[in-house]
Amino acid sequence: MGKKIISAKILAILLFAMSGVVSNSSARVEIDITQGIAEPLPIAVPTYLSSSPEAEALRQNLTRVVMSDLERSGLFAPIDQRAYVQNLETINERPRFADWRLINAQVLIAGEIIPLNDGRIQVNTRLWDVYGSQQLSSIAFKTPADNWRRAAHKISDFVYQSLTGEDGYFDTRVVYIAESGPKANRTKRLMIMDQDGANPVPLTDGLDYDVLTPRFSPTQQQITYLALFDDRPAQVYLFNIATGEQEEIGNFRGMTFAPRFTPDGQRVLMSVERGGNSDIAIMDLRTRQQRLLTTNPAIDTSPSMSPNGRFVTFSSDRGGSEQIYTMNADGTKQKRITFGNGRYGTPVWSPRGDLIAFTRQYKGKFYIGVIRSDGTGERLLTEAYLDEGPTWSPNGRVIMFFREDRPGGPVSLWSVDLTGQNLRRVPTPGEASDPAWSPLLP
Amino acid sequence: MQAKKILLNVGLAVCLTAMAACASKPPIVEADKPIATRPMASTPSGPIPGSLEDLKSNAGHRVYFDLDQYTLTTQAQSVLRRQAAWLKEYPETRIRLAGNCDERGTREYNLALGARRANAAKAFLAAQGVDPARITTISYGKERPIDPRSNDTAWSKNRNATTLLVTTSAGS
Known part of the structure; x- marks a missing residue:
């Protein structure tokens, strides 16, 4: 049921994005920006967790880039972190979905960064369907720590792909x-x-x-x-x-x-x-x-x-x-x-x-x-x-x-x-x- | 029609300005007659014979085009006739003809259009008896405006084929 709500909403966005392709078959001199504004999908992106103090700047920066990617796409509306009710402490437990519904988040991105001994980081991300109260998908990858920007873009592409069914374009x-x-x-x-x-x-x-x-x-x-x-x-x-x-x-x-x-x-x-x-x-x-x-x-x-x-x-x-x-x-x-x-x-x-x-x-x-x-x-x-x-x-x-x-x-x-x-x-x-x-x- | 008239006036204004700028005693140039004799050549205060300045004051080194056109106007033809006469006087001189466009087109189309303009001028010079082997062409598209402004006056100046000397010491 909840899954269906998400899907319908995301489908609506997608259909809107595609609408230009299927409609307007006549050639006109008109700017096509007068269509109704699609409502971007409200999405919560808490700062990525890390138990390591060295990763403090890294986790802030990476989260900022993910939020910025999603916002710039026009398909997502990242919710101001100051509005978040639940303070996530781990990504491995079910979030309190009711807390995220309170701020009208449709999707929650929960992530963590684990510094590895070889100078690399492991970045784990879970995508939660807030109204369906279930995990939509997850991804984990390892990358050199100084490659954090690309890691962030990869996460954005993962979110885009999971929610629209199409490849993203952020890691480009x-x-x-x-x-x-x-x-x-x-x-x-x-x-x-x-x-x-x-x-x-x-x-x-x-x-x-x-x-x-x-x-x-x-x-x-x-x-x-x-x-x-x-x-x-x-x-x-x-x-x-x-x-x-x-x-x-x-x-x-x-x-x-x-x-x-x-x-x-x-x-x-x-x-x-x-x-x-x-x-x-x-x-x-x-x-x-x-x-x-x-x-x-x-x-x-x-x-x-x-x-x-x-x-x-x-x-x-x-x-x-x-x-x-x-x-x-x-x-x-x-x-x-x-x-x-x-x-x-x-x-x-x-x-x-x-x-x-x-x-x-x-x-x-x-x-x-x-x-x-x-x-x-x-x-x-x-x-x-x-x-x-x-x-x-x-x-x-x-x-x-x-x-x-x-x-x-x-x-x-x-x-x-x-x-x-x-x-x-x-x-x-x-x-x-x-x-x-x-x-x-x- | 209107545009063409303005263009001719502008072209004329530019020629006059160029002459005023580069010769203390600007010669009187008969617009439609090839220059048979060279009054400037022996004048001490004039440009060095065979130099680009000499070409500028005795023939004009630039011809102008109508919007999106590469056909030579009668004005352009008379300048090129004088250029051809000048080039025959300095048979050792080689020239580069650069085609230019105004900014109101795409880069790629304008590169092609600039090549058209340069080659139209080259063909005309060749038809006047100048050995085409002395002439190379180049297109700068809309990338080398001589007037940086964004208005009709500037654009009409920027649609041109410009002649530069390649080998003489006083060259480009």
């Missing part, structure tokens, strides 16, 4: 471009951080060339990006995160740009420019053989492959203005899928396979939107002076992008749910653009 990283200096003379360098903005680290110094449009490999700790030089055409690079090695892929007379890994991580789609004309090409990273997928006199760019590897979406101005197209992975059956007013660019296929996210320009504004791959169900999620460059969370539920909210204003990273709800600024130390989300870390 984001590469992006740090922008500094005046607009006419900007330095753009590659950065990496945790998805919540923690641990920002520069990967390139921005001295030899500017870095633009980085993209994560879906299978390895590898990035592909565009290196923009002053004195020769921009080229696509590979960057190994572990070794710091940078490598130009391909040796082209013209420019190569708009790189993106294929879902198997073995190939890179990109635009190649020759004599001013840009087409879509695919390169095998092992053989370095490159093949053109389009040979159209118009601009073809921003390719992205469907997760099943069968299709590629890209933008082209062959119809007069920039619009989104799809084709088979071998370049056949090229087909336009957007017909709205304005211009459509940067199509990115969702990891779930159902939707394509894009940047739309219309009447002096920029929008981030999604559309089904057959061209139906367009929905605009955001609107600003400049919104550009969507990237999907690995579970296909959240889109990150960059925004200049007013003319000449600073650029910053933002995230929004697939529903158009839960628009959030993603914290970065300075101005930031071109985010790219990693897969879930192993």
